[in-house]
Amino acid sequence: MAMMIGERISLVQGPPGTGKTLTIISTIKLLKMHFQVPQPLLVCTYTNVAVDNLVEGLAKAGLKPLRAASAGKTKESLTKWTLEYQMQLHARYADWKNLEDRVKKIGDTLKELRNKIQNLERKMAKEGLSSRETQIRDGMLKNVIRQGRSLDATKRRSYGLEQAMVKDILNNADVICTTCITSASAALNAIDFPVVFLDEASMSTEPASLIPLMKGCRHVALIGDHKQLPPVITSPEARSLGFLFMRHTVVPSIMLNIQYRMHPAISHFPSLEFYNSSLLDGTADTFGYVLPRLMPPSVSPVLLPPGVLASVSDSKEIVEDGEVRTSARPPVIFLDHSGNESMKTKSRVNWDEAHIVASVVEDLLLNNDNLNGQDIGIIAPYVAQISLLTKLFNADPKYRERFNTVLGEHRAMQLSNIEIKTVDGFEGREKEVIIFSTVRNNSGGYIGFLADRRRLNVGLTRAKRGLFVVGSMNTLRQGRTARSNDGATKVGKGAESWRRYMEYVGQHxxxxxxxxxxxxxxxxxxxxxxxxxxxxxAVSS
Known part of the structure; x- marks a missing residue:
């Protein structure tokens, strides 16, 4: 926070669960309430979901956020913080509305006059006009000129009043929240923004990042994590040059190094692999006991690795070097199977794996009364697999009957609340339990774009207290991505990370x-x- 305030340009790296959003909110609150910065701050993110999260947090912190967005891009619960809603509350809204109504009325009159003139001119071309009709046409032409002048004048008055109202609303807000692209909207041209914070800066393309910086910026902080999802750049040449967040290595920077989301055993490998063991855990007390809210979910004995007991006598867990010492339930389980993948409309699908995922979800809902559908997330890298899983949980009659039999009809209703998305869909999100369906399973060991190191990081760090990874250890150990022109097999950094993860889960x-x-x-x-x-x-008895 001190660096974000004290430096004119700064870079804050926020690994998973380290509280990037809270850091931004706390810094804004300090600037507005302690330092009493008079101008509203501008906070931009890459996605509308992230903007909504910021608005919610800022409002809860006692600040006055203003949400600038395109129509339909804001959560319904945040309507009162939108510019459109605040316009309706402005003291001069009725005056502006009257001018807008007058603009419409004059416009309708002009349209009617022009239609009548066109009808007379068509008649004149065919059979001519009487002197009376000529006088009427001339009168209407003069009226069109008068009405046109009146329309222009009314539009100018309406626009001027609207800009004055927008300026009042902007100046009354503590912080303006929007996406980088939407920050180019005309409404935000009413005032300058000397202080700009760019959240999700590592996901935003450089042109998009520059838009909010052109709004009178004199002080900027970039917040993001280049170890997670990158911006979508299709040009190989542009991609090779990196992006704004990565290239600013000479500016003052800091990494938020304590994560507050995950059970330490879940965060242990990501810290080792992606952050050189510099990501520490804030989810255990001074004695090393894991917070009670992060106790791993209960599962049936058949879903536990060999040597792990299903019953747990200890109500506490202690973690040393990423390993749980006092609990029989590991928060991370890798389910290794041999069901082959198949192609489906240029995507990949794995039916055997989908059935395993469905069984894991069923077991979790059966054995954890306090776990609801909204607490579970399923990640799959391929659209075809997401489509299949969505069908099994929501539309397949055989599975519906099965879930009702095992869980009961009321409990089975929770299945519709489970989110099933790609890795990108879970960026910035978290769930109590995540099931990661890796899909790829083939004799050649090819894993395609699963071999993206940053997506692996995101996929392994969404879960708070339970992570189930389903896949083929043999395929992921080989980790091949493609063949080069000389026939050699390519293995990227992401594939190497998967190999090390296979070693990790095996050793532990x-x-x-x-x-x-x-x-x-x-x-x-x-x-x-x-x-x-x-x-x-029950029937027999």
């Missing part, structure tokens, strides 16, 4: 082998068989 005893056999059958059918047996027993 976090792998559940689900090759065809009894173990896989119990995972896929254990709960539904037990429910059916219980139903038969």
């Amino acid at each position: 005893g976090l792998v559940l082998n689900l090759q065809p056999g009894d173990a896989l059958a119990k995972v896929l059918h254990g709960n539904v068989n037990a429910a059916a047996a219980a139903a038969i027993a």
Whole structure:
């Protein structure tokens, strides 16, 4: 915060769960309430979702945010903070509305006059006009000129009043929140913004980032994390040059190095792999005990790696070097299977893996009464897999019957609240439990764009207390991406990260082998068989 305030240009790196949004909100509150900066601040992000999150946080902090957005881009609950809503509350809104109504009325009159003149001119071309009709036409032409002048004058008055109202509203706000692109809107030209904060700066393209800096900026802080999702740049040449957040290495910078989201055993590998062990945990007390809210979810014994007991006598966990010492439930489990992938409309899908994911979700809802659908997120890198999983949870009649049998109809209703998205869809998000469906499973070991190091980072850091990664260890260990012109296999940095992750989960005893056999059958059918047996027993008794 001190650097963001004290330096005219600064860069803040915020790894997953380190509180980038809270840091921005706290800094703005300090500037407005302590230092009493008179001008409103401008905060821009790459996505509308991030803007909404900021507006919510700023409002809760007692600040007056103003949300500038295109129509339909704002959450309904934030309507009162939008520019359009504030316009309606302005003291001169009625005067402006009257002028706008007058503009419309004059416009309608002009349209009617022009239609009548056109009709007379068509008649004149065919059969001529009487002297009376000629006088009427001439009179209407003069009236069009008068009405046109009146329309121009009324429009100028309406525009001037609107700009004055917008300026009042902007100056009355503590902070203006919008996306980088929308900051170019004419409404924000009414005043200058000397202080600009760019959130998600590592995701924004350089041209987009420059837009808010052209609004009179004299003080800027870039907040983001180049270790997570990059901007979408299609040009290979432009991509090779990097982007704004990465290139500003000579400006004052700092990394937020304490994460408050994840169970320490979930954050351990990402800290090692992506942040050189500099990402520390704020989710354990001074004695090393993990916060109670991050206790791993309960699962059936068939979903636990070998040697792990299902029952837990300890109500606390202690973590040392990323390993849980006092709990029998690991917060990270890798489910290794051999179900092959297949192509579907230029995408990839893995049916066996989808069935395993469905079984894991079913088990979580069955064994954790305090876990709801909105607490669970499913990540898949391929659209076809997302489509399949969405169908299984929401539209497949056989699975609907199965879920109702195992969970009961009321509990099964939670399934529709589960979010199923790509890695990009979960950027900046978090869930109690994440299930990561990797999809790729082939004899050649090709993992395609799954071999994106930054997307792997995002995928492994969305979960608070439970992370289930489903995939093929053999495929991910090979981690091939493509063949070069000389026939050699390409292996990128992301593929190397997957290889190290496979070594990590193997060394820490976090792998559940689900090759065809009894173990896989119990995972896929254990709960539904037990429910059916219980139903038969109930009828018999």
